[in-house]
Amino acid sequence: MNETANGIVLRSRGLTKTFGKGDGLVRAVDEVDLDVATAETVAIMGPSGCGKSTLLHLAGGLERPSGGEVTLAGNRLDQMGERALARLRRTAIGFVFQAFHLIDELTARENVELPALLAGSSPRAARRRATELLDRVGLADRAAFLPAALSGGQRQRVAIARALSNDPLVVLADEPTGNLDSAATLEVLRLFDDLRSTGQTLVIVTHDSRIAATADRLISMRDGVFVDETRLSGGTRGNLSALAGLEG
Amino acid sequence: MPGGVVQEVVLAMLAKEPSHGYELRARLRDALGPVGEAMNAGQIYVTLGRLEKAALVSAEREPGLPDRPDRKVYALTPAGQQRVASWLAEVTWPGPAPVEFHLKLAAAAAGRLADPLTIVDAQRRELLRMLRDTQRAAMAEPDHSAAGLLLEGVALRLQADLRWLEACEQYWITPGSQSYEGIPRGL
Numbered sequence: 001m002n003e004t005a006n007g008i009v010l011r012s013r014g015l016t017k018t019f020g021k022g023d024g025l026v027r028a029v030d031e032v033d034l035d036v037a038t039a040e041t042v043a044i045m046g047p048s049g050c051g052k053s054t055l056l057h058l059a060g061g062l063e064r065p066s067g068g069e070v071t072l073a074g075n076r077l078d079q080m081g082e083r084a085l086a087r088l089r090r091t092a093i094g095f096v097f098q099a100f101h102l103i104d105e106l107t108a109r110e111n112v113e114l115p116a117l118l119a120g121s122s123p124r125a126a127r128r129r130a131t132e133l134l135d136r137v138g139l140a141d142r143a144a145f146l147p148a149a150l151s152g153g154q155r156q157r158v159a160i161a162r163a164l165s166n167d168p169l170v171v172l173a174d175e176p177t178g179n180l181d182s183a184a185t186l187e188v189l190r191l192f193d194d195l196r197s198t199g200q201t202l203v204i205v206t207h208d209s210r211i212a213a214t215a216d217r218l219i220s221m222r223d224g225v226f227v228d229e230t231r232l233s234g235g236t237r238g239n240l241s242a243l244a245g246l247e248g
Numbered sequence: 249m250p251g252g253v254v255q256e257v258v259l260a261m262l263a264k265e266p267s268h269g270y271e272l273r274a275r276l277r278d279a280l281g282p283v284g285e286a287m288n289a290g291q292i293y294v295t296l297g298r299l300e301k302a303a304l305v306s307a308e309r310e311p312g313l314p315d316r317p318d319r320k321v322y323a324l325t326p327a328g329q330q331r332v333a334s335w336l337a338e339v340t341w342p343g344p345a346p347v348e349f350h351l352k353l354a355a356a357a358a359g360r361l362a363d364p365l366t367i368v369d370a371q372r373r374e375l376l377r378m379l380r381d382t383q384r385a386a387m388a389e390p391d392h393s394a395a396g397l398l399l400e401g402v403a404l405r406l407q408a409d410l411r412w413l414e415a416c417e418q419y420w421i422t423p424g425s426q427s428y429e430g431i432p433r434g435l
Contacts, residue, residue, distance in 0.1 A: 209407050244399075
């Protein structure tokens with residue numbers, strides 16, 4: 001699978017998703033153009049119902065668009081047959097969800113092994129990969145635990161390890177910190193930061209301004225369209241004291 | 249309190265036992281982490297000097313040591329102890345009130361000086377930058393550090409401010425939203 005020459009791994013043009021008909025027609029995603037570069041972290045923010053989750057589903061081939069194009073590393077998702085799309089989802093895209101979606105009956109390691117097994121890895125290779133990934137997310141000592149025995153932050157880290165199983169071209173995360181408290185959110189943010197430093201492409205749909213603030217690019221979405229785009233640059237660490245109420 | 253540290257904080261740190269200035273500085277550093285990096289060494293002595301003048305602390309030179317400011321041992325006076333007690337009982341909550349920003353938006357709209365939404369956008373970027381810096385500092389702290397806890401407080405406040413900006417945006421974006429003088433927004 002080749003990436004396009006200009007370093008854009010995920011791209012959409014005129015991407016549209018409508019629900020309903022006639023007067024009840026809702027344009028959940030309305031002719032959206034998106035370019036995500038390799039190794040970039042993009043956060044998409046907006047109020048509930050603005051279409052950001054639908055956009056993520058279209059980008060990940062979980063839903064079919066009503067119009068427009070979506071391309072992942074040169075592959076037109078909107079034109080792909082179901083089988084090919086399912087294969088691409090398994091091998092090229094990592095999903096992270098708000099509710100973790102781990103399988104309760106499987107241990108952390110077995111959850112992480114699953115995508116590799118589904119993609120045709122040998123059990124031994126899948127186990128090796130899972131062990132390595134759990135170590136990477138700081139949960140090597142929890143490999144044999146069932147999800148119920150893990151904290152929310154730990155469960156999400158297992159889910160992120162699972163998303164990385166097949167070395168995806170892009171990780172798509174839908175409100176990954178939505179169910180987490182402040183400390184667990186920090187764990188996940190640290191992990192995303194680590195992924196970014198290794199060149200993993202990330203697209204995160206979120207309400208959480210902490211994620212937005214640490215992304216390379218922040219897109220604001222409203223009523224199915226992009227209304228603002230921000231690259232945060234500048235700012236100094238020296239401001240921290242004043243921010244904390246300590247003038248100096 | 250330019251050039252100094254909040255007086256009550258220094259008093260409260262002295263309440264445990266009489267201390268040298270450098271000991272107080274070390275305790276402040278531990279509690280503040282990266283937030284305290286901008287503080288220079290002299291600031292604690294500026295504050296101690298003011299407290300001494302106000303008779304809230306007394307200072308004694310340690311006998312037999314060279315005459316250097318950090319060889320002074322500072323202790324609370326009874327008045328200082330009282331100040332600490334009333335400070336601990338206080339419930340005032342410091343922090344910037346949104347009044348000024350709110351009035352800025354209202355005045356900008358009423359006088360047609362600027363689009364309130366542009367002001368909100370600029371402010372949002374600035375708060376996001378602050379949140380980014382705070383978040384980066386928090387990520388660099390070890391788990392369960394006192395400074396990490398402080399940074400969490402800063403981050404949560406910034407998040408609250410960002411949510412309020414969303415509400416400002418919703419208000420000023422709605423067609424027919426009124427300025428505080430009842431002038432329809434028509435920019």
